[in-house]
Amino acid sequence: MRTIILTIAFISSLTNIFGQTEKSELTISHLTGDFYIYTTYNTYKGNQISANGMYLVTNHGVVMFDTPWDTTQFQPLLDSIKLRHNKNVMLCIATDFHADRTGGLEYYRKQGIKTYTTKQIDEFCVKKGMKRAEFLIHTDTSFTIGQYTFQTYFPGQGHTAVNIVVWFKKEKILYGGCLIKSVDDDDLGYLGDANVKDYATTIKNVQQKCPNPKFVIVGHGDWTNINSLGHTLIMAQQLKKKNYR
Numbered sequence: 574m575r576t577i578i579l580t581i582a583f584i585s586s587l588t589n590i591f592g593q594t595e596k597s598e599l600t601i602s603h604l605t606g607d608f609y610i611y612t613t614y615n616t617y618k619g620n621q622i623s624a625n626g627m628y629l630v631t632n633h634g635v636v637m638f639d640t641p642w643d644t645t646q647f648q649p650l651l652d653s654i655k656l657r658h659n660k661n662v663m664l665c666i667a668t669d670f671h672a673d674r675t676g677g678l679e680y681y682r683k684q685g686i687k688t689y690t691t692k693q694i695d696e697f698c699v700k701k702g703m704k705r706a707e708f709l710i711h712t713d714t715s716f717t718i719g720q721y722t723f724q725t726y727f728p729g730q731g732h733t734a735v736n737i738v739v740w741f742k743k744e745k746i747l748y749g750g751c752l753i754k755s756v757d758d759d760d761l762g763y764l765g766d767a768n769v770k771d772y773a774t775t776i777k778n779v780q781q782k783c784p785n786p787k788f789v790i791v792g793h794g795d796w797t798n799i800n801s802l803g804h805t806l807i808m809a810q811q812l813k814k815k816n817y818r
């Protein structure tokens with residue numbers, strides 16, 4: 574591993590020498606306390622798109638929310654976490670069935686990480702040929718890992734029929750995944766699996782269940798602006814109006 578890291582460092586210093594600004598393939602940003610946001614990139618419709626996930630450092634190991642979209646970054650993410658915190662990832666929860674959430678589930682399971690998703694998400698993983706989690710939860714579930722407690726919540730259909738969010742009630746952190754769009758987004762993004770009719774109601778359910786969040790983590794793009802929730806609601810209401818008069 575050391576050799577690989579050194580090689581990468583050497584290559585990136587070379588690109589610096591030649592004045593190129595090569596975009597990092599994996600970005601890790603501190604959110605607050607023991608919470609970190611990791612971002613990887615992939616190409617969608619010819620554009621480079623970012624995908625956000627989160628991890629939480631507890632005194633019982635690291636909990637990961639969703640997996641990298643970029644399949645080359647599964648192990649680098651584990652290595653970066655180990656290097657930075659000297660802890661292993663022990664649990665990973667996928668919040669939807671698309672590849673930007675589930676891509677690494679099989680890989681992480683093979684590394685001995687306990688992978689989770691809901692029974693409903695797993696049914697779509699099977700149907701759509703996505704990677705699957707080892708353990709399935711059948712209803713909204715409260716997890717206590719080390720000193721932290723969080724709850725998974727299915728607020729209704731939106732981005733997909735089975736999308737869930739994760740709510741840290743004490744820390745007031747809403748991990749929204751692909752259901753919540755960034756304030757920079759002009760539309761609700763990929764709607765091929767979406768429920769346009771229910772989307773707005775589902776966002777209202779999130780707002781009710783997760784009041785006054787301090788942080789709202791979106792699936793793609795800027796996660797630093799908590800107006801993402803209200804912005805998503807407005808777009809969902811407009812889309813519904815357009816489609817169901």
Ligand SMILES: [Zn+2]
Pocket residue numbers: 671673751792793
């Ligand atoms: Zn997504």
